[in-house]
Amino acid sequence: MEKSGLNLKATELRLGLPGSESPERGSDKNGNAAVILSLKSFVGSGAKRVFCDATDADAKWVFSVSEAAAGRLFSPRGGGSSNNNNNNHGKVHVGSDSGLGGPVLEDGNGACVAAQSPKPVMMVQDKKSHEIAPSKAQVVGWPPIRSYRKNTMSSQSSKNDDDSEAKLGLGCLYVKVSMDGAPYLRKVDLKTYSSYIDLSSALEKMFSCFTIVSGQCSSHNVPSRDGLSESRLMDLLHGSEYVLTYEDKDGDWMLVGDVPWEMFTDSCRRLRIMKSSDAIGLAPRAMEKCKNRN
């Protein structure tokens, strides 16, 4: 992993926007550097209108992760090549680009979810206008099982099963995702992602939807770059870096990315995209907890 002194930027996890030039592209070439994922930045104030303004494509979110964990974030399966990632974020066909052969599937919240497994997908007969084939694990709403049931079952350990690998296979873990300043929560199924990168990219799309939707909610509010005053623009650019945090089983808030992905999905109860200024206190505690675990 590339470390130039305390070049924190090299360890930052940022999603690249479609077509955006990420100035940190250089560190991508070192395959083990944290993949750069830039996200839009928001000035969170809770008002819909704020999201209208925050469509400046140069603005970035930054999910900061600890240096130690950055290496682990780059999972070969989920991440693909770094070029691949940068070219394809924000587009619909995340699934097919990951080489897994699965179709694009949309989860109920409008975010795009990669078909997780290379299992053969059942093609739907007679579906004239459908572009989406139901891969059984991934179609939102099917099979019709309530999230309460899914979450309860997946958190039970099967004491009867001799096979220690077998967990109750509901294969689904919905957690709430809130974002400071966003008007609505979302729920994501952690089991549909295979890595932190997957998750970050899905979250970006999910919460950038608020921008798009609000931006068009009344046509005269559609922002244009020219329309933004310079001070507004500066606010956006300087304003907020956001970090992704999660509440674990013990009720502690941790930075996402500190632990291996599987451990994270096991212990994550909810997610929160918070302003990094609020998250400062988390880092030391997270590191300590991490040390205690290892």
Next chain:
Amino acid sequence: MSYSSLPEDVLEHVFSFVQSDKDRNVISLVCKSWYEIERWCRRRIFVGNCYAVSPRMAIRRFPEVRSVELKGKPHFADFNLVPEGWGGYVYPWIRAMAGGYPWLEELKLKRMVVTDESLELIAKSLKNFKVLVLSSCEGFSTHGLAAIAADCKNLKELDLWESDVEDPSGNWLSKFPDTCTSLVSLNIACLGSEVSFSALERLVVRCPNLRTLRLNRAVPLEKLAHLLRQAPQLVELGTGTYSADLRPDIFSNLAGAFSGCKELKSLSGFWDVVPAYLPAVYSVCSGLTTLNLSYATIQSPDLIKLVSQCPKLQCLWVLDYIEDSGLEALAATCKDLRELRVFPSEPFGDEPNVSLTEQGLVLVSEGCPKLESVLYFCRRMSNDALVTIAKNRPSMIRFRLCIIDPQTPDYLTLEPLDVGFGAIVQHCKDLRRLSLSGLLTDRVFEYIGTYAKKLEMLSVAFAGESDLGLHHVLSGCDSLRKLEIMDCPFGDKALLANAAKLETMRSLWMSSCSVSFEACKLLGQKMPRLNVEVIDESGPPDSRPELPVKKLYIYRTVTGRRIDMPGFVWNVGEDSALRLS
């Protein structure tokens, strides 16, 4: 002497014997004076879609109501198809009822967003409040519950059935004052964190009328015996976690406690179950009418042992670990069985993990003459099996079959399952609810439209071939109230041709179908008493009119468009071009 000359109070007395909403509604249509008398003495109202009517209108028409039941989100919200923030807020109702129904006693909510503020308002304003049922609700925390506990002096029932509760502390239970002795029913099974056991125990001890107690998982098995001994009068019990170290003293204590509960009719809970502790409940099995083992990961042999001791069982909810062999035992023992629900233990696996097939259901349909309600998840089905089930049980009222892989054909013939479901609707003339699955063409909908005259709710996924399918249902099902469809090739024609039908129904949900935005607009314009709502999180649907609408929810209403729509819901009506934000 004509009926219309009977004095009002006599009429009112007569009406008081009529409880059903339908009948009450009919009474109110007889003449103006009956309408007036009836509306003053109606004591309970059920609003199946909280957006169909405004609280103000409801209160104005029925001023003396004591019990209100409301439902919010569409049913498919259970399966994550409705984004957060969609709506279903109860607060406006509570605010209205705080003033309009100060003597309200009961509030039952399903799929609604309830805030702590709402709960606090109930606690503060409704002095005679007795019953709170929050079924699949969300948006509140134990702080709100604390307010209810502290201030509702006559609370009889608090039921949080499968609600999503923010659970910062378990201490809310201690807010029940020592003077509270009125509890009859307490269901906290959905709460995640620990409640104070001593507070719970004290509550149980001082409420002699407690009949229903559903504990949450955090209550350890070792303490269950203690609670049971304090409340041997319990009729319905939900255990906490059903696992403990294997110790004879714990077992005998538990078994002893259960044997003291002579009134127990219903058991649930059984999380993390250790099979060795199951025999502790054997002493109550002979009286059990309801058994909910749907979270219990017990294998078939243990299930058989259990179920074989419950001859009076009327309702069984279980995981597919029961397998065909367990269902065979069920069919042999439980001749009083009315309702069976079999849930999947591993719905996302590729291969079946248990030996549960269509045979199990066939056996139960043969052996249980009173079977009328079925929810069955399985991986294969045949037309033959469905025809057999239909012929065995013409009294079926609810039939929900979920073959896990979409569009699975008859495994014997590889044909669609049209004929099988056709037999169900043909033989089961009183069928009110039906959920379809497997490979299905338009033919099944033709059968449904032709025969399912009493059908009130139909759920469809991955079925049909053309608009004709939808047309059959909308034009043929005379009693249809709720229709929910996902991933079917149904488009504009059937919808527009049957626009008037939609006003006779509560609601229609269509997602991932082929309905165009233009058609939605047309429908919205033609039908002012429908709200045609398009849900689209990626932007206004008219910006990409060539694409089918992602999610569509249409419902009848007398209040026009709702004012609490989030940014991703568009009401497509007369002025659909300008959506008010």
